[in-house]
Amino acid sequence: MPGLDHNAQTSEPAADDARVFHIHEVIDQRTVTTVFQPLVDLAGGGLIGFEALSRGPAGTSPDRLFAAARKAGREAELDWVCRAAAFRTILATDPDPALTWFVNMEPRASRVPCPPDLAGIIDEARHRLRVVTEVTERSIADDPAGLLTATTGLRAAGWGVALDDVGADAGSLALMPFIHPDVVKLDMQLLHEPDEPHTARVAAAVGAYAEASGAVVLAEGIETARHAATARTMGATIGQGWHYGRPGPLPAHARAGSSLPFIEPPRLSVDTPFTIVSRKRPVTRTTKGRLMPMSRHLEALAGDGTQPPVLLACFQEARHFTPATATRFARIAMHSPLVAALGTGLGTEPAPGVHGTAFGPNDPLVGEWNVIVVGPHLAAALVARDLGDDGPDRERRFDFALTHDRALVLEAARALLPWLAPATSGELVSAAGSAFG
Incomplete structure (x- = not known):
């Protein structure tokens, strides 16, 4: 393989190169297999479906596979290979169409065309399987545009979305409203720490979201009947874990005993935050x-706080994102799951850890100064529109409105999501739709 250093002075670089070389073989030869773990209805014990879990040669874990693929620059292709392997295995069993299949996805894969040899099986899965695609909070913070592209296309195809490992990271709770998942998967560690304040905060935030949206709560890591009972007190209605079955081959003739509903996601507004808020609040x-x-x-x-929120802000022009502002935003980004600054002339990372988006001089957001904060138990938005005055900067006049109404704040915040993605909503559907052949 080009770049393989046989003369390395230490064993570690050689070992790294060997892993990269191995991952090329895994991807090129499609030597990924899939095991499945059942998901059950906690109330009646009926089978809901299965989660597909990828394995490399000799049972290599997905974490190791994707770490090597990331280093080799082939993470997206490996993601396609893993999903195709799962779908091929499922479809070979002539599955019950009522079963729901949970499959992991890296949002970056939505930016990369499906390999031609996998397109057929991906397209067949789109038409025959009921799939919930799992994403993590890391994928939102790392690539919000990719995640928006992916989830928009998945829902256009009639599939659902799950947010995985909720509670493992403080940021996942603040990010829930932006993904608006059909399923919230509680991190397994919560079952082992049911009396911890962190567990109580997570359960309360997830319960509020599920009640407002109609989403389903799933508890991972259930190993005992006691865990199952604890999961139900946390609001979970679906369970997964060794208590119901370890990962393994698909059982023959599996039939769904219960159904999992998908919810209707909120539509992204075509209006700006100021327009949205000023319609309902005094200016x-x-x-x-x-x-x-x-x-x-x-x-x-x-x-x-211990549950840092999302921060989205519009600065009109890059000159208003001053060095002092950049310092504040970089400090917030060290703990927040997502910090974004939008303005004419801003780069893609105007401060360390801050997502930047530049818009054109005729963009409607150029006239607005917005600061929007969304957390699990916090929501606030300051929206202002420039009146176009000349004169000293601090004396320029704005019309403004302030709101702490959660639904209104979320509507304003979601309206900024298309600006974090380098495409219109129609292009987003098309780009993610390429994931289905």
């Missing part, structure tokens, strides 16, 4: 100088 006129303390107050909320 006041003031100067930039008087708005600045309010803006910094909301930024401070984003940097406070």
Whole structure:
């Protein structure tokens, strides 16, 4: 393989190169297999479906496979290979169409065309299988545009979305409303720490989201009847774990005993945050100088607490994203699951850890100064529209509105998501639709 250093002075680089060489073989030869773990209805014990779990040669774990593929620059292709292997195995059994299949996906794969030799099996799965695609909070923070592309296309295909490992990272709770998952998967560690304050906070936030959205809560890692009972107290209605079966081959003639509903995701508004909020909240006129303390107050909320929120902000132009602002945002980004700054002339990372998006001079957001904070138990939005005054910067006038209404804040925040993706909503569907052949 090009780049393989046989003269390395230490064993570690050689071992790394050997793993990379091995991952090329795995991907090129499609030597990935799939095992399956059942998902059951906690109330009646009926079979809901299965989660597909990928394995490499000799049972290599998916974590090791994807770490090597990431280093080799072939992570997206490996993701296609794993999903195709799962679908091929499922379809070979002539499955019950009522079964639901949970399959993991890296959102970056939505940016890479499906390999031609896998397109047929992917397309067949689209038409024959009822699939829930699992994503993690890491994928949102790392690639919000890729995640938006992927989930938009998946839902257009009639499939569902699950947010995995909720509770393992503090950021996953704040990110739930942006994915709007059909299924929330509680991290297995919560079952082992049912009396911890962190567990209580996670259960409360997930319960509130599920009640408002109609989403289903699934508990992972159930090993005993006691775990199952604990899971139900946390609001879970579906269970997964060794208590119901270890990962293994698909059982013959598996039939669904219960169904899992998909929910209707909220539509992304074509309006700007100021337009959305000002329709329902009083608008006041003031100067930039008087708005600045309010803006910094909301930024401070984003940097406070054990469950850090998402922070989305519009700065009109890059010159308003000052060095002092960049320092504050970088500090918040160290703990927040997603921090984004939008403005004309801003780069893709205007400060360390901050997602940047530049828009054109005629974009409607150029006239707005917005600061939006969304956490598990916190929501606030300051939205302002520039009146176009000349004169000293601090004396420029804005119309503004402030709201803490969660539904209204979320609507305004979701309206910014298309600006985090380099495509229109129609292109998003098309791009993710390529995932299905």
